[in-house]
Amino acid sequence: xxxxxxxxxENFSIDNxxxxxxxxxxxxxxxxxxxxxxxxxxxxxxxxxxxxxxxxTHFDHERIPERVVHARGVGAHxxxxxxxxxxxxxxxxxxxxxxKTTPVFVRFxxxxxxxxxxxxxxxxxxxxxxxxxxxxxxxxxxxxxxxFFIQDAIKxxxxxxxxxxxxxxxxxxGASAHDTFWDFIGQNHESAHMVMxxxxxxAIPRSLRMMEGFGVHTFRLINADGEAHFxxxxxxxxxxxxxxxxxxxxxxAGKNPDFHRQDLYEAIEKGDFPEWELxxxxxxxxxxxxxxxxxxxxTKLWPEEEVPVKIVxxxxxxxxxxxxFAETExxxxxxxxxxxxxxxxxDPLLQxxxxxxxxxxxxxxxxxxxxxxxINQPVCPFHNNQRxxxxxxxxxxxxxxxxxxxxxxNQPEPEPVELGGYESYQEKVEGRKIRGRSESFLDFYSxxxxxxxxxxxxxxxxLKDALSFELGKCRSDMVKNNAVALLNHIDRQVAEEVAGNIxxxxxxxxxxxxxxxxxxxxx
Ligand code: HEM
Numbered sequence: 001x002x003x004x005x006x007x008x009x010e011n012f013s014i015d016n017x018x019x020x021x022x023x024x025x026x027x028x029x030x031x032x033x034x035x036x037x038x039x040x041x042x043x044x045x046x047x048x049x050x051x052x053x054x055x056x057t058h059f060d061h062e063r064i065p066e067r068v069v070h071a072r073g074v075g076a077h078x079x080x081x082x083x084x085x086x087x088x089x090x091x092x093x094x095x096x097x098x099x100k101t102t103p104v105f106v107r108f109x110x111x112x113x114x115x116x117x118x119x120x121x122x123x124x125x126x127x128x129x130x131x132x133x134x135x136x137x138x139x140x141x142x143x144x145x146x147x148f149f150i151q152d153a154i155k156x157x158x159x160x161x162x163x164x165x166x167x168x169x170x171x172x173x174g175a176s177a178h179d180t181f182w183d184f185i186g187q188n189h190e191s192a193h194m195v196m197x198x199x200x201x202x203a204i205p206r207s208l209r210m211m212e213g214f215g216v217h218t219f220r221l222i223n224a225d226g227e228a229h230f231x232x233x234x235x236x237x238x239x240x241x242x243x244x245x246x247x248x249x250x251x252x253a254g255k256n257p258d259f260h261r262q263d264l265y266e267a268i269e270k271g272d273f274p275e276w277e278l279x280x281x282x283x284x285x286x287x288x289x290x291x292x293x294x295x296x297x298x299t300k301l302w303p304e305e306e307v308p309v310k311i312v313x314x315x316x317x318x319x320x321x322x323x324x325f326a327e328t329e330x331x332x333x334x335x336x337x338x339x340x341x342x343x344x345x346x347d348p349l350l351q352x353x354x355x356x357x358x359x360x361x362x363x364x365x366x367x368x369x370x371x372x373x374x375i376n377q378p379v380c381p382f383h384n385n386q387r388x389x390x391x392x393x394x395x396x397x398x399x400x401x402x403x404x405x406x407x408x409x410n411q412p413e414p415e416p417v418e419l420g421g422y423e424s425y426q427e428k429v430e431g432r433k434i435r436g437r438s439e440s441f442l443d444f445y446s447x448x449x450x451x452x453x454x455x456x457x458x459x460x461x462x463l464k465d466a467l468s469f470e471l472g473k474c475r476s477d478m479v480k481n482n483a484v485a486l487l488n489h490i491d492r493q494v495a496e497e498v499a500g501n502i503x504x505x506x507x508x509x510x511x512x513x514x515x516x517x518x519x520x521x522x523x
Contacts, residue, residue: 001101003079003101003103004103004132004379005077005103005105005132005379006077006103006319008374008377008379009322009327009374009375012374013322024050024051024054025054025058030051033051033055036049036052037049037051037052064329064364064365064366065363065364066114066115066364067109067360067364068160068360068364069111069112069160070109070110070111070126070128071109071113071114071115071117072109072110072113072114072115072116072117072119073107073108073109073110073126073328074107074108074109074208074260074261074264074265074328075105075106075107075108075321075324075327075328075331076105076106076264076265076268076317076319076320076321077103077104077105077317077318077319077320077321078103078104078105078106078273078315078316078317078318078319079101079102079103079104079315079316079318080094080101080102080103080104080131080278080313080314080315081101081102081313081314081315081316082094082095082096082097082098082100082312082313083098083311083312083313083314084098084312085097085098086221086280086312087223087224088223089221089223089229089231089280089282090221090222090223090341090342091222091223091224091340091341092133092135092138092221092339092340092341092342093133093134093135093339093340093341094131094133094134094135094138094339095221095312095313095341096341100134102131102132102133103131103132103379104129104130104131104132104315104317105129105130105132105327105331105375106127106128106129106130106315106317107126107128107328107331107333108125108126108127108128108208108211108260108264109125109126109128110123110124110125110126110174111123111124111125111126111143111163112163112164112174113173113174114173116257117173117174117257118174118253118254118257119252119253119256119257119258119259119260119261120204120244120248120249120250120252120253120259120260121174121204121249121253122198122199122203122204122246122249122466122470123174123198123203124143124144124145124198124203125143125144125145125203125205125208125211126141126142126143126144127142127143127144127211127213127214127235128140128141128142128333129141129142129213129235129315130331130333130337132378132379133339133379133380134379134380135339135340135380135420136337136339136378136380136382137337137339137376137378138337138338138339138342139333139334139335139337140213140215140233141215141333141334141335141353141357142213142214142215142216142233142235143213143214143216144202144205144211144212144213144214145194145197145198145202145203145214145216146197146212146214146216146232146234146301147193147194147197147216147298147299147300147301147447148194148216148298148299148349149185149188149190149191149194149195149299150188150190150191150298150299150349151190151297151298151299151348151349151437151441152348152349152352152437153348153349153350153351153352153353153355153356154352155188156349156352156356158184159184159188161180162180162181162183162184163180163181163184165178166178166179166180174253177469177470177473177474178473178474179474179475179476179479182470182471182474182479182480182482182483183476183478183479183482185483185486186479186482186483186485186486187482189444189445189486189489190299190441190444191299192299192444192445192448192486192489192490193299193300193444193445193447193448193451194299195448195486196448196451196452196463196490197451199463199466199467199470200451200455200459200462200463200466201243201244201245201459201462201463202241202243204243204244204245204246204249205241205242205243205244205260206242206243206244207239207242207260207263207264208260208261208263208264208274209237209239209263209264209267209274210237210239210240210241210242211237211241212234212235212236212237212241213234213235213276214232214233214234214235215232215233215234216232216298216349217232217298217335217344217345217347217349217350217353218230218231218232218295218296218345218347218350219231219232219233219342219343219344219345219350220342220343220344220345220425221280221282221341221342221343222340222341222342222343222423222425223341226423226425226426227285228285228343228425228427229282229283229284229285230282230283230284230285230288230295230345231280231281231282231283232280232281232301232302232307233278233279233280234278234279234280234281234309235276235277235278235279235315236276236277236279236309236311237274237275237276238274238275238276238277238314239274239275245462246462246465246466246469264317265320268317268318268319268320269320273316273317273318274316274317275314275315275316275317276314276315277311277312277313277314277315278311278312278313278314278315279309279310279311279312280309280310280312281302281304281307281308281309281310282307282310283295283302283307291306292443292446293440293443293446293447294438294440294441295345296345296346296347296348296438296441297347297440297441298347298349298350299441299444299447300447301447303450326373326374326375327374327375330365330370330373330375330376331375331376332357332361332364332365332370332371332373332376333357334357334358334361335350335353335354335357336353336354336357336358338422339422340420340421340422340423343424343425346427346429348437366390366391367389367390367391368386368389368390369389369390369391369392369393370391372391372392372393372394383396385400385401385402385403386401387401444489445489445490448489448490449490449491452490452491452494460494463494464494464497464498464501467483467487467494467498468497468498468501468502471483471484471498471502471504472501472502474502477504480502480503480504481504481505483498483504484498484499484502484504484505484506484507485507488506488507488509492509495507
């Protein structure tokens with residue numbers, strides 16, 4: 001089976017070791033690369049030395065901005081193979097045609113730390129997959145935890161500012177043990193569920209090969225008849241889910257900050273290819289309001305007992321990158337990269353993400369043509385009437401670059417859908433313009449409690465130890481007390497133990513309250 005992406009990337013590759021002799025960027029053979037051109041052997045270097053200037057200038061501009069979040073990551077190539085056709089649910093070609101093998105590129109990441117931070121810190125892990133399908137790129141930009149900290153994208157800059165190193169000290173660089181993070185959590189009880197996952201062993205994975213992945217948001221699948229189902233995407237590792245213990249994680253962080261990336265690289269090099277099965281949870285449109293949580297709320301998961309995970313295919317990572325910068329660093333994922341048969345829901349976190357990714361990549365990757373970078377190119381033809389822009393690499397031929405022209409054939413694919421044009425799902429939407437959140441988003445604690453109760457006793461102890469360690473590092477009593485007040489809504493015994501360990505106030509028992517905020521009244 002030909003891997004179209006591998007073939008495409010090969011066409012952009014140069015083997016530096018086999019490409020001789022050394023030339024300048026203008027193709028001029030270089031006779032000497034150790035000594036600059038000088039006026040006399042002990043004299044000053046001459047500005048005329050174009051070879052020195054070119055070499056130094058390029059070096060001076062080697063760095064690009066790191067990602068604003070998920071800066072530290074590692075990537076690998078692979079393939080996705082479908083087990084059974086999902087034609088009942090979607091018209092997406094890579095989810096219906098079992099004869100197809102779809103090339104993929106995956107980037108795993110930590111969220112908080114900078115590019116040079118350590119791999120085994122306590123953090124959420126990013127798990128982003130680009131499927132190079134014959135109908136365009138589909139990006140599943142997920143995490144290793146099935147829920148998120150906030151419900152509305154407008155809070156994301158605040159959340160990240162609280163999570164990142166504090167601005168006056170740039171401390172801490174690789175952990176959540178600080179006042180601003182816990183201040184945010186204590187003031188935003190919608191984070192209750194996610195913070196329990198983040199303090200659990202899930203946030204210190206043994207290996208990237210041993211993590212689950214979750215799309216988190218509710219998406220839609222649309223079949224050829226235009227019928228929609230809600231869907232959540234899951235990756236299940238065939239090696240199972242395994243974690244470090246906190247002491248191991250800390251020691252490894254000090255002794256080998258590259259522990260996870262090295263583990264992934266070496267496993268693939270020796271042919272021990274990591275594999276994940278793709279699972280779908282599917283809810284028919286008619287059942288949208290059947291649950292005691294809102295299926296649009298990204299702080300809630302769909303319990304697998306209520307909505308079973310249907311295993312539909314397998315991903316195998318079988319090839320390391322040739323060049324970290326060209327591939328892993330320059331890859332640009334976007335939850336808005338969808339293909340026909342996959343559409344969005346009105347999850348307010350997802351809706352905001354749809355804006356953020358291209359926007360950040362415009363500055364991270366320098367202008368509007370980063371889709372032409374080899375790792376980002378689809379394997380199917382792509383062309384439209386966009387033109388010019390910084391770093392334009394394509395020579396578009398012909399006279400026209402506008403829609404509704406009579407001179408060429410570069411037009412949108414009209415109906416019917418069989419011709420391939422992407423059709424947004426025609427959901428009926430009506431409402432008054434209002435800032436606020438639905439009442440159905442206000443139960444912050446039930447699933448946090450459910451998660452805690454699902455853990456084995458030793459896992460519960462690890463979680464309480466993690467909370468005590470992290471909160472014990474906070475300087476502000478107010479921050480500690482607020483965090484314990486949040487825990488008090490989730491589990492009394494957890495609140496008691498943590499409060500005792502960190503010397504915080506224990507509030508009255510108060511487990512009945514389900515949320516800390518009212519939604520604004522519609523007048
Ligand atoms: C990376 C924004 C929530 C998963 C990023 C980046 C931004 C961003 C700006 C950097 C992208 C780049 O430079 O290429 C947001 C916003 C969110 C949000 C505004 C909420 C409103 C989430 C959630 C998930 C997630 C809920 C998981 C489901 C990721 C991953 C990456 C990433 C995996 C790294 C992608 C890579 O490896 O290149 N996000 N994010 N994000 N985000 Fe989000």
